[in-house]
Amino acid sequence: MSELLKPLKIGNLEFESCLVQAALSGYSDWPMRQISREMKAAYTIHEVMLEKFVVVAGNGKRNQHHFKVTEDEHPVGAQLMGSEPEQFGPAATRLVESGFDLIDLNFACPAKKVSGRCRGGYLLSQPEVALEIVSQVRSILPENIPLTVKMRRAFDDTAESEDQFFEIFHGAFERGVAAITVHGRYVVQKYKGPSDWLFLQKLKKDHPTRTLLGSGDLFTASDCVDMLRITGMDGISIARGAIGNPWIFPQTLALLRGENMPEPPTVKEQKKIIQKHLNYCLQMYDPKKASTLMRKFGIYYSRLHPESERMKEKFIAVNSLEKFMTLLDECYSSEEAGCYPLFPEMNPLASRATDIAGLV
Ligand SMILES: Cc1cc2nc3c(=O)[nH]c(=O)nc-3n(C[C@H](O)[C@H](O)[C@H](O)COP(=O)(O)O)c2cc1C
Known part of the structure; x- marks a missing residue:
């Protein structure tokens, strides 16, 4: 397995x-980014922001969480x-000034309100605009800041769409993009059907x-x-699997080192991370927003609790910070073993063998 445990290099970032x-x-x-980094994610990416928003957003309290980068992350x-290609350069400059180390461009989002406004995944059908955005941003970024792109495998399954994917793929690298992340679904698929890992495998092979x-x-x-094994990709971008389960990073690293699958975190170990997550939220937001956010994350964290359904209901019922803390004290103080979260969705090429046997 050790050949899969390779360091990743994007531009001059290692x-x-x-x-x-x-x-x-x-x-x-x-x-969430702090927690993921502490649990050994190689790097993290802030949620997508609109270019126009980044250009005009004030520095007030309302927006500060979008621009906060700390030394330790x-x-x-x-x-x-x-x-609008011309808005991307100034937006990227502001993000670099805020302390971000890498800028990623989203040509992947399938949401209707995004495509309807000719953004995100829609741009996979507009290679000229997509590549103009790449050029604008690359030309304005300092040399030491890598530019990356997030794409889906194409807009839809037509031959024209495939050509457009490759026009953007090659054009982006020719314009100085350092890495591309590809989600193996078409934009029009949204989340229906599996991610096509064989497409990713061929892409890397070629x-x-x-x-x-x-x-x-x-x-x-x-x-x-x-x-990693099937596609040969240089890296992987962990999304839904990391929400409320930051242990996915150390668990994957252990498997890549050839070790057995680590035991799931005990209930008490889960409490420690949930509490830390809450403390970070309280440093960033007012108590009301922090508890609303932690209610949302709690619903995901509940999947690791031995009484996950009951815990989920309890998180759903939380409507204040006090209730959140009481829930943690009452339900998360035991040394009981936790569980691996169950996911009914599964890629047809995934084996899930390691989850059961602890062996790859
Ligand atoms: C709630 C949610 C929010 C997402 N937000 C973004 C985003 O801001 N930028 C992005 O490139 N992809 C976003 N994605 C897509 C994911 O990064 C990822 O490509 C997709 O979920 C497929 O990976 P998964 O099946 O492992 O979750 C989002 C997905 C979900 C479910």
Whole structure:
């Protein structure tokens, strides 16, 4: 397994491992990123931001969480999405001035309100605009800041769409992009059907010198190892699987080192991380927002609790910080063993063998 445990290099940035915490709208804020980094994510990416918002947003309290980067979380990336190429340069400059180490461009988001405004995944059908955005940002970024792109495998399954994917893929690298992350679904698929890991495998095989990361269906440590093994990608971008389960990073690293799957965190160990997550939220937001956010994360954390359904209900019922703390004290103080989260979704190529046997 050790050949899969390779360091990742993007531009002049060198990462300790190839496990990236994906950009996750509504989730990958500073608290989640801090937790992921402490749990050994190679780097993390802040949730996607609109280019126009970044240009005009004030420095007040309302927006500060979008621009906060701390000394201990480097390396950290920011991601931009939009439709107006000329706005991207100034937006990228502001993000670099805020302390982000890497800028990523989103040509992947499938949400209707995003495509409807000619942004995100829609741009996979507009190679000229997409490549103009790449050029604008690369020309304005300092040389030491890598530019990366997030794409889906194409807009849809037509031959024209495939050509457009490759026009952007090659054009982006020619314009100085350092790495591309590919989510193996079409934009029009949204989340239906599996991520096509065989497409990712062929892409890497055909472009061995390009730095490529894979995305899609990384729910467990075993899935992460399988994607690396099957696709040969240089790195992987862990998304839904990392929400409320930052242990996916150390578990994957252990498997990549050839060790057995670590035991799931005990209830008390979970409490320690949830409490830390809450403390980070309280450093960033007012108590009301912090408890609303932690309620959302708690629902995901509950999957690791031995009484996950009951815990989920309890998190759903939380409506104040006090109730959140009481829940933690009452339900998370035992030394009981935790569980691996169960995911009914599974990529057809994933084995899940490691989750059961602890062996790859
Ligand atoms: C709630 C949610 C928010 C997301 N936000 C972003 C985002 O801000 N930027 C991005 O590039 N992808 C975003 N994605 C896509 C993920 O990064 C990832 O590509 C996708 O979920 C497939 O990976 P998975 O199946 O392992 O979750 C988001 C996905 C989800 C579920």
